[in-house]
Amino acid sequence: MxxxxxxxxxxxxxxxxxxxxxxxxxxxxxxxxxxxxxxxxxxxxxxxxxxxxxxxxxxxxxxxxxxxxxxxxxxxxxxxxxxxxxxxxxxxxxxxxxxxxxxxxxxxxxxxxxxxxxxxxxxxxxxxxxxxxxxxxxxxxxxxxxxxxxxxxxxxxxxxxxxxVGYSRVAHGFLPPTFTLADLREAYEAILDRRLDPANFRRQVEASGTLLPTDQFRTGSHRPARLYRYDDAVELADRGPLATEEKRTR
Amino acid sequence: MxxxxxxxxxxxxxxxxxxxxxxxxxxxxxxxxxxxxxxxxxxxxxxxxxxxxxxxxxxxxxxxxxxxxxxxxxxxxxxxxxxxxxxxxxxxxxxxxxxxxxxxxxxxxxxxxxxxxxxxxxxxxxxxxxxxxxxxxxxxxxxxxxxxxxxxxxxxxxxxxxxxVGYSRVAHGFLPPTFTLADLREAYEAILDRRLDPANFRRQVEASGTLLPTDQFRTGSHRPARLYRYDDAVELADRGPLATEEKRTR
DNA sequence: TCAAAAGTGTTGCATCTACACCCATGT
DNA sequence: ACATGGGTGTAGATGCAACACTTTTGA
CATH class of the missing domain: 3.90.79.10 (Nucleoside Triphosphate Pyrophosphohydrolase)
Structure with missing residues (x-):
């Protein structure tokens, strides 16, 4: 003091x-x-x-x-x-x-x-x-x-x-490093509070280029689902010019 | 002081x-x-x-x-x-x-x-x-x-x-109460820093339902352009649940 | 009559949506 | 075998970009 x-x-x-x-x-x-x-x-x-x-x-x-x-x-x-x-x-x-x-x-x-x-x-x-x-x-x-x-x-x-969630990959803040597309879709469904078509959801995230498939599968009571992880080269969320500012002042 | x-x-x-x-x-x-x-x-x-x-x-x-x-x-x-x-x-x-x-x-x-x-x-x-x-x-x-x-x-x-500007009518913060579609388009072009097709721009803002046509025209060196004004029933910008909060605490 | 902006029509392409359908696994 | 979720295919709707075209004015 x-x-x-x-x-x-x-x-x-x-x-x-x-x-x-x-x-x-x-x-x-x-x-x-x-x-x-x-x-x-x-x-x-x-x-x-x-x-x-x-x-x-x-x-x-x-x-x-x-x-x-x-x-x-x-x-x-x-x-x-x-x-x-x-x-x-x-x-x-x-x-x-x-x-x-x-x-x-x-x-x-x-x-x-x-x-x-x-x-x-x-x-x-x-x-x-x-x-x-x-x-x-x-x-x-x-x-x-x-x-x-x-x-x-x-x-x-x-x-x-x-x-x-519509224009960034924030939903993955909810998920572990590897996850199935159903996991990701459930996160989106909880956030948006509506059901999403599994087929269309798959194509959308695949087209976004932010997901990398692994060669592992989650085995459960049905057909095993492929595990994916996020491409670290893609930013988690777009914060515009501020993202660099945040890093700088950290 | x-x-x-x-x-x-x-x-x-x-x-x-x-x-x-x-x-x-x-x-x-x-x-x-x-x-x-x-x-x-x-x-x-x-x-x-x-x-x-x-x-x-x-x-x-x-x-x-x-x-x-x-x-x-x-x-x-x-x-x-x-x-x-x-x-x-x-x-x-x-x-x-x-x-x-x-x-x-x-x-x-x-x-x-x-x-x-x-x-x-x-x-x-x-x-x-x-x-x-x-x-x-x-x-x-x-x-x-x-x-x-x-x-x-x-x-x-x-x-x-x-x-x-893509999901709200903020661009009108730049404009007087009545304006032509060209005025509005110029505002969008300055904000986005790219040219917009006049025909497509017209259809988009008309479809948005935020514009009310007046029966006045701006006369200049060419064909007169209709003046529009904004529909006050539509919110200026969507700020989510915060919009009501802002008003409350004002 | 001509230049230029106002305004309309049309076509093609990309994307989204709904849904039929096949695949692979545990029970 | 069969139920169930994983995963693919596809046709229709929708939206957008490009651009041809017509209209209306001042000069």
């Missing part, structure tokens, strides 16, 4: 400090083991203090003055839930004056988590001794009323995901 | 306050009166202090603790350039640690300005007695090196505009 003196110019604009928070909507595919198609789920954190005490809210925390926004999103997400996303992108900055009693600007990120890592990461987090009862998974389609404006933020994150 | 000295307690998390700034990329269509097609231009502000003193930069300023982000964007834009946008949308939050000597998180907006209002608003701003020599218009395609990471921000704004 050191004390420093700084000179600030006080104008009528700065009566109290504006604090910067970072939150993350992290989505995954959850399978119910009952033959139902997988559905989108996300972890929420129970608030332990006012405002909105005991309400469920997005994982997040305060931005440190020595870390970048994306680093803060990953850090606060990991600290509160133990999760490490496979994809992370900024969603929106929320800064309405009335969204919290004190003035807070929240930089919200959205993230994807591979469905095969949910259990492992959750277990590791529980074993680390942190309070696991304050983190709970919910289905995105049937959320309770959340703290602040977090319901709308989750809706917006899903809207962005639906949009982006 | 008064100067005060304040004492801050340094902890590992909060050694100095994180300040929140707001900037705006405001684009318009500029016609050169030489028969050339119009090009995208934007106003920049010369910095009068360090860092990057004398460099050109995006108009902006500090967020007040009693105003919403979008209000701050409109206010700082108007204070620095005298301009009032016809369209305003959040672009991205930039918060890399190293983008400025002190820690600043910049919420950047992008905006459109009707080409017929550029001169009027600029003239009013000059008449108001503010320093006009520190605001200058540049063509977006041939910018000098700007302060901070502002070149990349302008690139990103143009990328967003190019994207959005």
């Amino acid at each position: 050191t004390e420093v003196k700084v000179t600030v110019t006080r104008t009528e604009q700065h009566s109290e400090p504006i604090r910067v928070a970072v939150s993350t909507v992290i989505l995954t595919l959850r399978r119910d083991d009952d033959g139902e198609p997988p559905r989108i789920a996300l972890p929420l954190v129970r608030r332990t203090r006012a405002p909105h005490q005991d309400s469920w809210s997005l994982p997040g925390g305060w931005l440190r003055d020595d870390e970048n926004l994306e680093d803060a999103a990953a850090r606060t997400l990991h600290e509160t839930t133990g999760l490490s996303p496979s994809y992370l992108e900024q969603l929106y900055a929320f800064g309405a004056v009335d969204r919290s009693p004190s003035r807070v600007v929240s930089i919200v990120y959205w993230a994807l988590l591979r469905s095969d890592e949910v259990d492992a990461q959750s277990a590791a987090h529980m074993a680390s001794g942190l309070a696991p009862e304050n983190v709970q998974w919910f289905e995105a389609a049937t959320l309770p009323t959340l703290a602040f404006d977090h319901n709308q933020i989750v809706d917006y994150a899903q809207w962005r995901l639906r949009n982006k | 008064t100067e005060v000295k304040v004492t801050v307690t340094r902890t590992e998390q909060h050694s100095e306050p994180i300040r929140v700034a707001v900037s705006t990329v405001i684009l318009t269509l500029r016609r050169d009166d030489d028969g050339e097609p119009p090009r995208i231009a934007l106003p920049l502000v010369r910095r009068t202090r360090a860092p990057h003193q004398d460099s050109w930069s995006l108009p902006g300023g500090w967020l007040r603790d009693d105003e919403n982000l979008e209000d701050a964007a409109a206010r700082t834009l108007h204070e620095t350039t005298g301009l009032s946008p016809s369209y305003l949308e959040q672009l991205y939050a930039f918060g890399a640690v190293d983008r400025s000597p002190s820690r600043v998180v910049s919420i950047v907006y992008w905006a459109l300005l009707r080409s017929d209002e550029v001169d009027a608003q600029s003239a009013a701003h000059m008449a108001s007695g503010l320093a006009p020599e520190n605001v200058q218009w540049f063509e977006a395609a041939t910018l000098p090196t700007l302060a901070f990471d502002h070149n990349q921000i302008v690139d990103y704004a143009q990328w967003r505009l190019r994207n959005k």
Whole structure:
């Protein structure tokens, strides 16, 4: 702890400090083991203090003055839930004056988590001794009323995901390194909330040139399905000129 | 303006306050009166202090603790350039640690300005007695090196505009209330930086159902062209679930 | 009457959609 | 053998790009 003196110019604009928070909507595919198609789920954190005490809210925390926004999103997400996303992108900055009693600007990120890592990461987090009862998974389609404006933020994150899945390979943020076309199609179906024709889906992704077939097959109760993996030469998602900027400032 | 000295307690998390700034990329269509097609231009502000003193930069300023982000964007834009946008949308939050000597998180907006209002608003701003020599218009395609990471921000704004023009009616943020199809096509051509077939363009916008024909025509040196206006029943741009949120918090 | 932009028609190509059909495996 | 999902083929619909063509004005 050191004390420093700084000179600030006080104008009528700065009566109290504006604090910067970072939150993350992290989505995954959850399978119910009952033959139902997988559905989108996300972890929420129970608030332990006012405002909105005991309400469920997005994982997040305060931005440190020595870390970048994306680093803060990953850090606060990991600290509160133990999760490490496979994809992370900024969603929106929320800064309405009335969204919290004190003035807070929240930089919200959205993230994807591979469905095969949910259990492992959750277990590791529980074993680390942190309070696991304050983190709970919910289905995105049937959320309770959340703290602040977090319901709308989750809706917006899903809207962005639906949009982006049409022109990028984000859906693979849900999947392990190798997967069948049926796995991929189920991810698309959960995101878009409609059934897709398996035959046409196959041709579309093959034509996109982002998939590489492996010589392995998943054997199950029927004809084995070929496993594919993603072509690393293709970008995961197109973020325009910003993609290079993000890398630079990391 | 008064100067005060304040004492801050340094902890590992909060050694100095994180300040929140707001900037705006405001684009318009500029016609050169030489028969050339119009090009995208934007106003920049010369910095009068360090860092990057004398460099050109995006108009902006500090967020007040009693105003919403979008209000701050409109206010700082108007204070620095005298301009009032016809369209305003959040672009991205930039918060890399190293983008400025002190820690600043910049919420950047992008905006459109009707080409017929550029001169009027600029003239009013000059008449108001503010320093006009520190605001200058540049063509977006041939910018000098700007302060901070502002070149990349302008690139990103143009990328967003190019994207959005494909699935929304943002292009009309450039145009007056009534316009010809050639006006609209020129706006699209400037945004996308390629020529469009007039016949196909006409059919596409007519099929989109966003245009209402008026019974007026613009008479010029050739066959008069019908004037159209936008159907107010159609949203200006689709922002997903956020559109309602924005209105609520305004 | 001619140049040029406004506006219409038509054709070909690529893509999407629906659905019939064959293939390969576990039971 | 047969049910089931994996995988291929194909015909119709739709949308878009290219471009020929007609219309209407000012000069």
